[in-house]
Amino acid sequence: MALKDILEGLNKVNGLNNxxxxxxxxxxxxxxxxxENNIGVLECIDRNHVVMVVHNSGFREPEKNMVIKENGIAIxxxxxxxxxxxxxxxxxxxxxxxxxxxxxxxxxxxDNEHATLLIGFNL
Numbered sequence: 001m002a003l004k005d006i007l008e009g010l011n012k013v014n015g016l017n018n019x020x021x022x023x024x025x026x027x028x029x030x031x032x033x034x035x036e037n038n039i040g041v042l043e044c045i046d047r048n049h050v051v052m053v054v055h056n057s058g059f060r061e062p063e064k065n066m067v068i069k070e071n072g073i074a075i076x077x078x079x080x081x082x083x084x085x086x087x088x089x090x091x092x093x094x095x096x097x098x099x100x101x102x103x104x105x106x107x108x109x110x111d112n113e114h115a116t117l118l119i120g121f122n123l
Contacts, residue, residue, distance in 0.1 A: 015056050
C-alpha cells in the first residue's frame with residue numbers, strides 16, 4: 001500500500017482528522033520531549049513513516065491497555081493500529097509535552113475532547 005493510500009484511508013476513519021506526516025526534524029524534537037516511559041511514542045518515531053492524527057470520542061476504544069504498571073511505574077506501550085495496512089505498524093498517545101508541540105507545529109485548534117495520536121509504520 002502506498003503512503004498516499006494510507007493517508008486517504010486515515011481521513012475516512014470515524015473519529016480521526018488532521019492527518020499530518022512528521023518529518024525527521026519532528027521525530028528528533030519528539031525524541032527529546034517525550035518521557036522515556038512512553039515506549040509507544042519512541043517506537044513510533046523509530047519507523048520510516050510517522051503520521052500524527054487527532055482523534056475524538058467517535059474513534060474506537062484501544063484494543064489493549066494503554067498503560068502497564070511495572071514496579072510501580074506507568075509504562076505506555078505501543079499499540080496495534082489495524083486501520084493502517086503496512087509493515088511494523090504501531091501507535092501511541094504522546095505525553096503532554098509532545099501533544100503541545102504537535103498542537104503548535106500543526107496549528108491545531110483542539111479542545112480537551114480531542115487528543116493527538118502517533119502512528120508509525122514501514123512500507
